[in-house]
Amino acid sequence: MSSAVHPGIDTVVKLLHERLPVAAIVTEPTEVAAQCHLWNARVNGLPAVLVRCRGVADVQAVVRAVGAVGVPVSVLGGGHDWTGSAIVDGGVLIDLRGMRQVRIEGRVACVAGGATVSDVLDAARPYGGAAAVGTVGSVGFAGLTLGGGYGTLIGVVGLGVDNLLSAEVVLADGRVVTADSYHEPELFWALRGGGANFGIVTELRTRLHPLAVVTTGMIAFPMDQARSVLRGWRDLVASASDSLDVMFGAMTTPAGKVVFTSPTWSGDPVLGVEQMDAVRALGEPMIDDVGDHALADAVHSLDELFPYGGNYQLSSRTLPGLTDAAIDSFIAAAEAMPATCCLNVHHSHGAATRVPATETAYPYRDEHLVVEIIGAWPDGDGAIESAWVHDTEKQLGTHAVPGGWANLMAPGDHRVQDAYGINTERLVQLKAQYDPEGVFTAIPLPTTSD
Numbered sequence: 001m002s003s004a005v006h007p008g009i010d011t012v013v014k015l016l017h018e019r020l021p022v023a024a025i026v027t028e029p030t031e032v033a034a035q036c037h038l039w040n041a042r043v044n045g046l047p048a049v050l051v052r053c054r055g056v057a058d059v060q061a062v063v064r065a066v067g068a069v070g071v072p073v074s075v076l077g078g079g080h081d082w083t084g085s086a087i088v089d090g091g092v093l094i095d096l097r098g099m100r101q102v103r104i105e106g107r108v109a110c111v112a113g114g115a116t117v118s119d120v121l122d123a124a125r126p127y128g129g130a131a132a133v134g135t136v137g138s139v140g141f142a143g144l145t146l147g148g149g150y151g152t153l154i155g156v157v158g159l160g161v162d163n164l165l166s167a168e169v170v171l172a173d174g175r176v177v178t179a180d181s182y183h184e185p186e187l188f189w190a191l192r193g194g195g196a197n198f199g200i201v202t203e204l205r206t207r208l209h210p211l212a213v214v215t216t217g218m219i220a221f222p223m224d225q226a227r228s229v230l231r232g233w234r235d236l237v238a239s240a241s242d243s244l245d246v247m248f249g250a251m252t253t254p255a256g257k258v259v260f261t262s263p264t265w266s267g268d269p270v271l272g273v274e275q276m277d278a279v280r281a282l283g284e285p286m287i288d289d290v291g292d293h294a295l296a297d298a299v300h301s302l303d304e305l306f307p308y309g310g311n312y313q314l315s316s317r318t319l320p321g322l323t324d325a326a327i328d329s330f331i332a333a334a335e336a337m338p339a340t341c342c343l344n345v346h347h348s349h350g351a352a353t354r355v356p357a358t359e360t361a362y363p364y365r366d367e368h369l370v371v372e373i374i375g376a377w378p379d380g381d382g383a384i385e386s387a388w389v390h391d392t393e394k395q396l397g398t399h400a401v402p403g404g405w406a407n408l409m410a411p412g413d414h415r416v417q418d419a420y421g422i423n424t425e426r427l428v429q430l431k432a433q434y435d436p437e438g439v440f441t442a443i444p445l446p447t448t449s450d
C-alpha cells in the first residue's frame with residue numbers, strides 16, 4: 001500500500017480530467033495495485049494515480065499536469081527493472097503498456113515507448129528482419145535499449161544503443177523533441193546508455209538487419225567439466241567470427257546443476273552446424289537443443305525461464321576477461337548456487353567493441369563480460385538466495401572493473417560513480433540541463449565525476 005499520497009494529487013487528478021478521458025485515469029487503490037504487477041513481485045509501493053496513455057499527447061498532458069504541482073512521476077514500460085523504478089509510491093504512474101505499436105519502414109522499426117522485445121521482433125519477422133534486442137521477449141524495448149542493450153547479435157550489430165537512430169521524447173517541461181544525430185544531438189548521446197533519465201521516450205527508431213533465422217539453443221555440460229569448458233570457451237571466442245556469440249552460465253536443470261552455453265550463430269546458416277560443433281567440443285554435452293529458429297521465437301522461448309511475478313534479487317559484475325582466477329570464482333559461485341538461482345554471462349565483442357567509448361553515453365567498449373547474478377525464489381523470504389547474490393557479487397567483484405552496467409544497479413549502489421567512466425561529466429551536465437528538477441528517475445546515474 002502507498003505510504004504517503006502526495007498532497008498535490010487532487011490538483012493533478014483535476015488537471016488530468018480536463019485533458020484526458022475518464023477511463024484513462026485510474027485512482028481506485030485496488031485497481032491501481034492490480035495494474036502495477038511487475039516482473040519482480042518484491043517491489044513495494046503504490047502510485048496514487050495510474051494513467052493509461054495512448055500516445056504522445058497523453059504523455060505530454062500528464063507531464064504538464066504533474067509538473068504544474070510538483071507531484072512525483074514514474075513510467076511503466078515492460079516492467080522488468082528488478083528494482084521497481086517504474087513504480088512511484090504516492091505519485092503518478094504513466095503506463096505505456098497501451099503504446100506497443102511497431103511500424104516497419106524499410107530497414108527501420110518505429111517502436112512505441114511501451115513495446116516489448118517480442119513486439120519488435122514479431123513485427124520485423126515478416127520482412128526477414130531482426131533488431132538488436134536482448135535474450136528475453138517480454139522485456140521492454142525502450143528500457144533495454146536506453147540502458148545499453150546486450151543481446152546475441154552484439155558481435156555483428158553492436159549494442160542496442162548502437163542501433164538507435166532517433167527517439168521522440170517528452171521532456172520534463174512538457175515539450176516534445178526528436179533526438180537524433182542532427183537534432184538535440186547531446187540528448188541523443190545521453191539517451192544511449194544514460195537510460196530513461198532524461199524524458200519519456202514515446203517512440204524509438206531502430207535499425208533492422210536482414211536475418212531470417214539464427215542457429216541457437218543451449219548446449220550444457222555437467223558441473224565437473226566446468227573448468228575445462230570455460231577455458232575452452234576462452235580459446236574458442238578468441239578466434240571466433242563476430243557472427244558467433246556464446247553466452248554462458250550456470251543453472252540447475254532436472255538433470256542436475258550444469259554449466260551451460262547459449263550459442264547463437266547469425267552468419268551463413270549453412271555454417272551453423274560446424275559452429276555448434278565447435279561449442280559441443282568444449283566438453284561432453286548432457287543437454288543439446290540447438291536448432292534453426294527465427295530470433296523472435298528464440299527470445300520468446302526464454303520468457304518462462306524467468307517468469308513474470310516471481311521474487312528476484314539481481315546484481316551483476318563486469319569483467320575485463322575470463323582469467324583462470326575468475327573461472328575459479330565463477331565455479332565456486334555456481335557450486336554454492338541455490339537451485340532456483342542462475343548465473344548468466346553476456347560477452348561483449350566484435351561490433352560493440354569497435355565503437356569509440358565517447359560515441360554514446362554507454363562507455364564499455366573494450367571486450368568484456370557482464371555476469372548477471374540472478375537470485376530467484378518462488379516463495380519464502382529469499383534469505384538464502386539473497387545471501388548467495390551478495391557472496392557472489394563480492395567474489396566476482398575481485399575480478400571486475402570498478403563500475404559496471406548501471407541498468408542492473410539498485411539505487412544507492414556506490415559503483416554507479418564509476419559506471420560511466422570517461423563520459424561521467426558530460427552525462428551529469430546533460431541531466432542537469434534536460435531534467436534540472438530531477439523529474440525522471442530510472443537507472444542510477446552518477447552525481448559527479450569526483
Ligand SMILES: Cc1cc2nc3c(=O)[nH]c(=O)nc-3n(C[C@H](O)[C@H](O)[C@H](O)COP(=O)(O)OP(=O)(O)OC[C@H]3O[C@@H](n4cnc5c(N)ncnc54)[C@H](O)[C@@H]3O)c2cc1C
Nearest residue numbers: 075077078079080081113134135140143144149150196201
Ligand atoms: C528477465 C530479464 C532479462 C533481461 N535481459 C536483458 C538482456 O538480454 N539485455 C539487456 O540489455 N538487458 C536485459 N535485461 C535488463 C533490462 O534491459 C532492464 O531491466 C530494463 O530496464 C527493463 O525495461 P522494462 O521496460 O522491461 O522495465 P520497466 O521497469 O518498465 O522500465 C525500466 C525503467 O525504464 C523506464 N522506462 C521504461 N520505458 C520507458 C520509456 N519509454 N520512456 C521513459 N522511461 C521508460 C521506467 O520508468 C523504469 O525506470 C533483462 C532484465 C530481465 C528482468
